[in-house]
Amino acid sequence: MLRAALLAGAERGINRVLRLDPTALPRLARLSGRIIEIDCTTPAWRLFILADDEGLRLASNWGADADCRLRAPASSLLRLAVSRNKTAVLHGPEVEIDGDSGLLMNLAEVLQDLELDWEYEISRWLGPVGAQLLGSSLRSPVDWVRDSADSLRQDLADYLSEESRMLVGQAEAQARFDELDDMKLALDRLEARIERLALNLNPDRPE
Amino acid sequence: MTDPRKAHDAEPTTHFGYKNVPESQKAQKVAEVFHSVAAKYDLMNDLMSGGVHRLWKRFTIELSGARHGNRVLDIAGGTGDLARQFSRIVGPTGEVVLADINASMLKVGRDKLLDKGVAGNVRFVQADAEKLPFPDNHFDVVTIAFGLRNVTHKEDAIASMLRVLKPGGRLLVLEFSKPTNQLFSKAYDAYSFSLLPMMGKLITNDAESYRYLAESIRMHPDQETLKGMMETAGFERVSYHNMTGGIVALHRGIKP
Secondary structure (H helix, E strand, O other): OHHHHHHHHHHHHHHHHHOOOOOHHHHHHOOOOOEEEEEEOOOOEEEEEEEEOOEEEEEOOOOOOOOEEEEEOHHHHHHHHHOOOHHHHHOOOOOEEEEOHHHHHHHHHHHHOOOOOHHHHHHHHHHHHHHHHHHHHHHHHHHHHHHHHHHHHHHHHHHHHHHOOOOOOHHHHHHHHHHHHHHHHHHHHHHHHHHHHHHHHOOOOOO | OOOOOOOOOOOOEEEEOOEEEEHHHHHHHHHHHHHHHHHHHHHHHHHHHOOHHHHHHHHHHHHHOOOOOOEEEEEOOOOOHHHHHHHHHHOOOOEEEEEEOOHHHHHHHHHHHHHOOOOOOEEEEEOOHHHOOOOOOOEEEEEEEOOHHHOOOHHHHHHHHHHHEEEEEEEEEEEEOOOOOHHHHHHHHHHHHHHHHHHHHHHHOOHHHHHHHHHHHHHOOOHHHHHHHHHHHOOEEEEEEEEHHHOEEEEEEEOO
């Protein structure tokens, strides 16, 4: 019963946020009638998600089969929630997907693309002038925090790959992959040439 | 135990709370109770249960397994709490029928749903649970939340629900039951026989109706008995979940 209460609270909060983005609910409506099951292996818990034009419904049980089932440990689920590149996480060895994976991707896209119209929500309480004043004074610090976070991430990536050499940089990795491709091509050519030579030396041998 | 329906040559009696009344009068008396409380029904539910009735209903919906396009019958649907959620789940291709024997409750439910913009896939039908006016094998899900207790012939109602369900369809009975813990049961008794009628008096100016509520809960079959009744009627894979220490139980059975 406690879990149901927590889920009900979470559902209410999420739906309130979803209503702030004018495009989110129409996009969720396209997923209506479909059931997504998130099956966390460690720790063991299950969550069912149903979307419709009023938002999301979260449930710990559902008496019917899911259209898409995602099975993964909590660490992978967390990475999936925060990562921009969800496909890479979904292809990880500990993640299992049954059913229509497009459904899961669609839901993830809607949640990732949320553009909340805070100003509209504030204007309902403070009026248009107050909202504008508050919005503009909030916008610059928010932008600063976002820019700083972006630049920190970039600096960290640069440091790990270029300075400390703990990770291989993307450009460097791509160069190695290209070399490997070239080598594979050269090997294929060599193999074909040897085969042709062998055929010339021994023309009677059937192919 | 003798069956009160066959005990007398005169008209058989049934219980109405702790009193015995002729069978023909029970429906009328129950109707009076609900006519009296209909307007403040939602407020009283929230007050009496501390809002927990919403979680009980939520769990009922989860276990129903209703899907897009399903046909759902909500018997004794009262003020439409379940019907509203089902309407969202079954979508425009499905159908929800909100049935209640009591015209006042049905009217409050219909107004509430329309006010909330729920329309299109919901029908309102005044019907007796014992004689459901629907074809055989018609619904995917039938629910009755806090309604079976008030039905005069529970066996007939369960049989009627079985009839209108499609094979594989699910019946969910959400109803007050017997608390599993003795100590908790004592506290619950004290609450429901003193505090409940007092709240009823304050809010709806009708202590009697809420005294009936407390009494009718005690007269209702306990978890195992109701499970047995559903199995006898022909339901399969009958199971029940106790909630809030057994104050409420959710029974589920599948039509074979």
